[in-house]
Amino acid sequence: MKRNVVSLSIAVLFLSLAVTGVMGFFLPFNILTVSVHALLGFVFIGSIALHLKNNFRQLKNYFTSKTALLVILCVAILVAVILIQPKPVLAILGLSKNLGPAADRFELIDTKVVYNYTPAPHYKMRLDFKGGSAFDADNPPHMAIWLENTSRYHLKTLYHSKASDVQNSLPYWHYKKSEYEKYKAESEAAEKAGKKQAEDVDALSSATPNESFDPADYIVPKDPEKETPYRLLIEINAPRDKNEHYPDQPSLVYVVEVDNKNPRSYQVLDLVGYPESEMDEEEGELEWSLLYTDETITTAHDLFDSALLHIERSEPLK
């Protein structure tokens, strides 16, 4: 291939790789960024191969010099330092907003669900869920897994089924998430307005602004001695699972409370109830709460066998 085509390809591909590489490091994980970076990387390798072919003689001369040995040694040392990860390297890696795809990963294998969530590099959460006898792996029930603070505010949805009628099948989770999104939108609008108003002044005096919407602020303890409690909830429902009392049994909600003081494995077994709505006359909106189950709910109980939440925590990087 012509030298000018190869050289230009390398230059343009290098620029694209540089941009997507920087984006991949500083922005949260995004599969599109990674796809562009990885696939262009392969094209780049191809272009480099052509470049090597075109310049083989000169490169051969370079590689027989002492400088080549020095360069190889420097790169090898750099790779070794990055692999060993001493504190300065960890500090640089800590600047990255990209915790990788493993930061948030969901897998459904047969009747087992494994969910991995890493809200901070030193805090890893793994939920192993096992479906019960009514759990049909071919037609899995609708399910949502989310985190709440102890004031019962939704913090983060870890997983939810992608079915179109999930609003009806998992009403409690949907209600909590909608409320959260409403508050978050209001808070973002308020923050934007505040920044605009603060352009020509040193500070703003206001009522106390809303709290952070970053789940890590609620579940990753800043002080290892503190509890930083939160809750993990699972709502599960098999659509059209009728019994003699219901044409479609309601969803059931299970919970575990995590105190964080002594990270360990938690058994998620506490059934807290099924959702029931009530009209809030003042707001004109439906409000959902949980009611205790009774004997009218039958096979819905068999969707859930067990769930184990495991937390692995190390000291945060200073």
Added chain:
Amino acid sequence: MSRKFPVILTLLLVSVGVFVFIIVSQQKTAYQSFHGSIFGTSYQVQYRAHEQLNFDAEAIKAEVEKNLGRIDRIASTWKADSEISCYNRTLVKDEFQLSPELREIIKHAEEIKARTGGAFDIHHSGKGIDVSAIAKGYAVDRIADYLYHELKIADCLVEIGGEVKARGNNAKGKLWKVAIYIPPSHSHIKGPRVTLSNTSMATSGQYFKEGHIRNAATGNVPEHDLLSCTVIAPSNTDADALATALYVMGGEAGLAWANQNEVEAIFINNDGTVIESMEPR
């Protein structure tokens, strides 16, 4: 390699050295700022570092966060193991050993309660005491005291969750200027600007969290047309508590009380009218 290269390299290194020296020496006396999170909200500190300051910016931030963390562990009703939560769970209150900080906060709160005829009250029936409406102001005062008295910083501004205290001048050499926040729902209103000369201001309103301010006597959310109430006072502890008290009283009664007690207050109504008890400085 060109013969000129060592000369160019030396010149380049000297230039970089001079540049770094200028930046570092400027930073020593320049205005610094840092921010973070505390009490479930954000805080910011701006100050002018002076020559004799032995602390670097990181050490000052660490000390400020240590002080804020201590007040949070004392006064947070959100934390089950905070001092106030333990106090509220104790049956025999007289036997509970209060920390000097919590004792001071409660003392201030009782004084404001007496002055405002109970419009500000930290006692909530069945729930013990809740000092959320005064603790941020108290923390602002403690941080400002630390910067001024311990570090001898003459020019500084401390802000926690919208409560502000300022001393000296800003980076432009002028008095610190603070705007009263207007929520997006009322964007037709222009937030009044206030210049602070060694004083503080606190604002109370329900636009971020509906129904969180209640009349302690009735337990009801105040029903009036006030968007917010701002109080300007030397002590941010007082300003914080008084802003809540005047908001509970409402525009008319609050304005009358502020004028009678010579408290500088700014009331903003939902329709955009701004009423000031005294001429803001």
